[in-house]
Amino acid sequence: MEETSAGKKTKGLIIRGEFGKIIARQKAGKEIEIGELLVAESADQKMLLEVVDLLYASQLSEQNIELISGMELEKIEQEDREDQEKHQNNDERIFLHEQELRNYTLAQLKGIISIKGTKTKACKALPNFLSSIREVEAEDLDFLAKEQNALFLGMLRSGSKILPVPISLPTKDTLSHHILISATTGKGKSNLTSVLLWDATKKQECGILVLDPHDEYYGRETQSIGMKDHPMKNKIEYYTPKNPPIGTKTLKVNLMLIKPQHFAGVVQWSDPQEQALHAYYREFGSSWIEKIMMNVPLQKMGTFNEATIAVARRRLLSILDLEWSGHQLLCHGIFDLNAGSATVHDICNELEEAKTVIIDTSNFKGATELLIGSMISTEILQRYQNEKRQNTLRSKPIISIIIEEAPRVLGKEVLERGGNIFSTIAREGRKFQVGLCAITQLPSLIPREILANMNTKIILGTEMAAERQAIIESAAQDLSQAQRAIASLDKGEAIVTSNFARFALPIKAPLFEEYAAADIAKYKQEFGDDKEEKVGFMGFEAA
Ligand SMILES: Nc1ncnc2c1ncn2[C@@H]1O[C@H](COP(=O)(O)OP(=O)(O)OP(=O)(O)O)[C@@H](O)[C@H]1O
Ligand SMILES: [Mg+2]
Incomplete structure (x- = not known):
C-alpha cells in the first residue's frame, strides 16, 4: 500500500503514559532519536513533544524471547560454520511471523509547548490518546520568528537533524543577564563563542570584552579565519603584548593604574599582606607599587612585619613581570612605569562605542590575565554605575565580558575567600547593563546562586x-x-535554556569557519568591494 504524504511523516502513535511521560510506539521502519522534536496535532492545536528516552518492547513473553534468541544464536553459529560469505544475506533468519508488529521501539516523550497559530503556551494537557505523531517541520515553528537584532546562536535541531530555523535570543536581555557556555573539552565552546562574537559585533546595542587566553578569536595567523576578517572590522579592537598586526594595538598597562582592590579574586593574599598593600596605596596613592618595590617604608600607615612585605613584593614582581635591580624597577611584561596610562580608559571607551575588544592574554600567567580583566571590568562597572546615577545609562550599549575557565574567578573556593569584580557583576551587573559570558568545563565548581543568576545557559x-x-x-x-540528551550531544550541538526563550531550545551551532566565510561572501555580494562608503565600515581582507 502506498503511503500518503501525511503517512510518510508519521513516526508513531501515542499509546499510553502520563503527563510529562508520554509513551509512543515507533512506526516500523522509522527512526526516532533522543532529543528529537515531534508534533501531535489535534483539530485546533499542535503540541510540540521531545523524545527523552527510548526502549524496546515486544508482545512476546520474556521466556519466548529468550528461547527464540537462543535458537537464533545457534542458527548464526551454524551458518558461520558452513560458509560465512554465502550467508551474508540474513533474510532466512527472520522466522517470526509479523515480526514488526510483535517487536517495536517505544519512545518516551515530554510535552514542550502547545502551539495555536502563532500563539504558544506551556503544555498543560496531554495530546489525544492514540493520536499520531509526526516529525517537526520548519512551519510548525513560525512562532520562533527571529526578532529584529536578536543574537544568533545556531540552527534549530531535532535530534541530530538540522532544521532551517535560525535560533536567536534578544541581544540586550541575553547579554546583560549573563550567559554560561558549558561543555566537556572539545565539544565546541570556542566555536560557538566565535559565532556569537561574530554576530554580536554587528550590533550597535552591545560592546564585548574578550579575554582570550588561547588567542583564538582574532585569528591573527593570516590563513585562519577569525574576527580580523569581520566585515565590520572597524568595530573590532585587538590588543596583544607583542608584534601587533597592522591596525591593532600593543597591550601596555601603566603600573599606576593598578589598585589593591584589582587583585581580589586574582591573587590570594594573607590578611597582613592585604592590609600592607592597602596601607601602601593609602599612603602613596598611584605610585604604591613602585614604593613597595623600592622598599620605601610607610610613614603614616603603621608598620608591617618586614617578612610580610617581602612576600607581597615577591609576588607582585612575579605577577607584574617586574624586576628590581637594586636601584631601578625594570618592566619586562605588559605593565609599565611610563607607557600605557590610557589603555584601560581607551578600552572602556571602545566598549562604550559598542566595539568588540579582544585581548590576547595567551602569553600571560593566569593571574596576570585576570588582573587585566579585573582592572577593565572594575572601570566599566564604575562608569556604568555613574551613568545610572545620572539617568543616562539607557542610551549606552550593554557590555558583556567573555571569560574562559570561569571558575578561576567564580569558583566556590575562590569566592569563599571573598568576592571579586566578576562575582559582583554576576550578582548585580545586569542592573548596570554589564553582563558576563562565562565559559567553563566545570559548572559544578560555580556556586548555585551564581549559576542561577546566569539566565541563559548554552549547554x-x-x-x-x-x-x-x-x-x-x-x-x-x-x-x-534531559540527562541523556545532554550526554549524547555531538560537537556543536547544544541545548539553550534561557529566561528569554519559550522552551529549552535544541540547537546546532554552525562551524565558525564556514559561517564566517559565507557571511563575508554575502556582504561582498551585497555591498561590493568598495562598501566602505556605502555601509560605513572598513574593507575585507579575506575572501
Ligand atoms: N558546530 C560545530 N560543527 C562542527 N564541528 C565543530 C563544531 N564545533 C566544534 N567543532 C569541532 O570541534 C573542535 C573543537 O571545538 P572547540 O575548540 O570549539 O571546543 P572547546 O569546547 O572550546 O574545547 P576546549 O575545552 O579545548 O577549549 C573544533 O576544532 C571543530 O573542529
Ligand atoms: Mg575552547
Whole structure:
C-alpha cells in the first residue's frame, strides 16, 4: 500500500503514559532519536513533544524471547560454520511471523509547548490518546520568528537533524543577564563563542570584552579565519603584548593604574599582606607599587612585619613581570612605569562605542590575565554605575565580558575567600547593563546562586554526570529529563535554556569557519568591494 504524504511523516502513535511521560510506539521502519522534536496535532492545536528516552518492547513473553534468541544464536553459529560469505544475506533468519508488529521501539516523550497559530503556551494537557505523531517541520515553528537584532546562536535541531530555523535570543536581555557556555573539552565552546562574537559585533546595542587566553578569536595567523576578517572590522579592537598586526594595538598597562582592590579574586593574599598593600596605596596613592618595590617604608600607615612585605613584593614582581635591580624597577611584561596610562580608559571607551575588544592574554600567567580583566571590568562597572546615577545609562550599549575557565574567578573556593569584580557583576551587573559570558568545563565548581543568576545557559555535550546535574538544577527550563540528551550531544550541538526563550531550545551551532566565510561572501555580494562608503565600515581582507 502506498503511503500518503501525511503517512510518510508519521513516526508513531501515542499509546499510553502520563503527563510529562508520554509513551509512543515507533512506526516500523522509522527512526526516532533522543532529543528529537515531534508534533501531535489535534483539530485546533499542535503540541510540540521531545523524545527523552527510548526502549524496546515486544508482545512476546520474556521466556519466548529468550528461547527464540537462543535458537537464533545457534542458527548464526551454524551458518558461520558452513560458509560465512554465502550467508551474508540474513533474510532466512527472520522466522517470526509479523515480526514488526510483535517487536517495536517505544519512545518516551515530554510535552514542550502547545502551539495555536502563532500563539504558544506551556503544555498543560496531554495530546489525544492514540493520536499520531509526526516529525517537526520548519512551519510548525513560525512562532520562533527571529526578532529584529536578536543574537544568533545556531540552527534549530531535532535530534541530530538540522532544521532551517535560525535560533536567536534578544541581544540586550541575553547579554546583560549573563550567559554560561558549558561543555566537556572539545565539544565546541570556542566555536560557538566565535559565532556569537561574530554576530554580536554587528550590533550597535552591545560592546564585548574578550579575554582570550588561547588567542583564538582574532585569528591573527593570516590563513585562519577569525574576527580580523569581520566585515565590520572597524568595530573590532585587538590588543596583544607583542608584534601587533597592522591596525591593532600593543597591550601596555601603566603600573599606576593598578589598585589593591584589582587583585581580589586574582591573587590570594594573607590578611597582613592585604592590609600592607592597602596601607601602601593609602599612603602613596598611584605610585604604591613602585614604593613597595623600592622598599620605601610607610610613614603614616603603621608598620608591617618586614617578612610580610617581602612576600607581597615577591609576588607582585612575579605577577607584574617586574624586576628590581637594586636601584631601578625594570618592566619586562605588559605593565609599565611610563607607557600605557590610557589603555584601560581607551578600552572602556571602545566598549562604550559598542566595539568588540579582544585581548590576547595567551602569553600571560593566569593571574596576570585576570588582573587585566579585573582592572577593565572594575572601570566599566564604575562608569556604568555613574551613568545610572545620572539617568543616562539607557542610551549606552550593554557590555558583556567573555571569560574562559570561569571558575578561576567564580569558583566556590575562590569566592569563599571573598568576592571579586566578576562575582559582583554576576550578582548585580545586569542592573548596570554589564553582563558576563562565562565559559567553563566545570559548572559544578560555580556556586548555585551564581549559576542561577546566569539566565541563559548554552549547554553543549557534557559527559560528566555531576557537571550536567549542576547545570540542570539551575536551568531556566525544566531539564530534569534531559540527562541523556545532554550526554549524547555531538560537537556543536547544544541545548539553550534561557529566561528569554519559550522552551529549552535544541540547537546546532554552525562551524565558525564556514559561517564566517559565507557571511563575508554575502556582504561582498551585497555591498561590493568598495562598501566602505556605502555601509560605513572598513574593507575585507579575506575572501
Ligand atoms: N558546530 C560545530 N560543527 C562542527 N564541528 C565543530 C563544531 N564545533 C566544534 N567543532 C569541532 O570541534 C573542535 C573543537 O571545538 P572547540 O575548540 O570549539 O571546543 P572547546 O569546547 O572550546 O574545547 P576546549 O575545552 O579545548 O577549549 C573544533 O576544532 C571543530 O573542529
Ligand atoms: Mg575552547
